[in-house]
Amino acid sequence: MSILVLNCGSSSIKFSIYARRPTEGPELQVLCHGEYEGIGGGERHFAAADAEGNPLDTGDYGAGTDNLTHTKALDYLLAWLQDQDYMDNLEATGHRVVHGGKDFSAPVRIDSSVLKRLEALIPLAPLHQPHNLAAIRILAERYPEFLQIACFDTAFHACQAPVARRYALPRELTDAGIQRYGFHGLSYDYLSRRLRTLSPAAGNARVIIAHLGNGASMCALRGSESQATSMGFTALEGLPMGTRCGSLDPGVILYLQQSRGMKPTAISDLLYRRSGLLGVSGISNDMRTLLASGDPRAKDAIDMFVYRINRELGSLAAALGGVDALVFSGGIGEHSPVIRARVCELAGWLGLRLDPAANDRSSSRIDAKDSAVAVWVIPTNEELMIASYVNERLGQ
């Protein structure tokens, strides 16, 4: 029997199928994974690969459709899974859901009342939540017999102390749920478990994880539990990202409204889609493009990204009272020796020393022998984390 994992973004649907309890090897074994890109516009592309990464199919599913919606893309995907004989063995679907709000601090079985409560959180994660929920609705319509489990990016941080979660706002607003939640929790949970496997001592250590992808955040952990994180009420706070601004004086938003007459939707578009690396460089949100560019504006964007990571590192190290290990992950953290080297150079004040050759090879351990802080590069796997949650639930 198997589990389908779905991660529906604004323009893509990522999926994986995991076999449960295969006869040999680990408890969960990926059978295939893939991605549907170009939903809602842009170049349409469907790719799927088997466990070894061999391409299974790269056809243009949905050719001839003018507007590829999430519904259509999911229909094509479900038909493809049916063609490949995956649907008959399916027991459950695990969905990445970005925001669980105050109510959900663990994976939850989805029914209509859960769905309604998750819909109320759409304004808190406008880039992701509507698409996460659309997939749940479509699957419930087409396959009402499937168990559907929502796995939240916020849940991992629910154990944080109130002082780490509170904004300095009047109490009634905090009580109404205006507080820091934090995100990328599926990634942090996976990475902290993986770090414990690689280095059992790290289980009790003071660890900072930098998840540096198109969305980027950092998390301070002690005893593998989240103590503080850079993102807050929404996934806008903290580090500057591909297109998101990161932390910003709220006075800027008041100014844009009051003096520039900007409407909330225009401000939302500015902060979520036109800021960050893209906004500062005016060139791209893609770190590879910026690193390859000779344009000084690309350099400004990269300098700002590295500088702000170092500032956040200081803040999180203070929250932990020191740091024993730093972990890099996400597309940039896993694949860019240049960014890792620059971050580590600025982190010299922590006694952190890099092994340049190990860093260039993107080895899993990249600190020098005399470093006071262990430095790791660990690829994240949010899909496997979701499958593990669903597997645990099915085993109950």
Ligand code: ADP
């Ligand atoms: P998402 O948050 O969408 O999951 P990813 O974790 O896939 O994003 O990260 C995407 C980012 O990783 C992009 O900015 C991309 O340029 C960057 N990236 C991927 N490979 C490299 C590389 N070799 N060098 C630098 N940046 C890279």
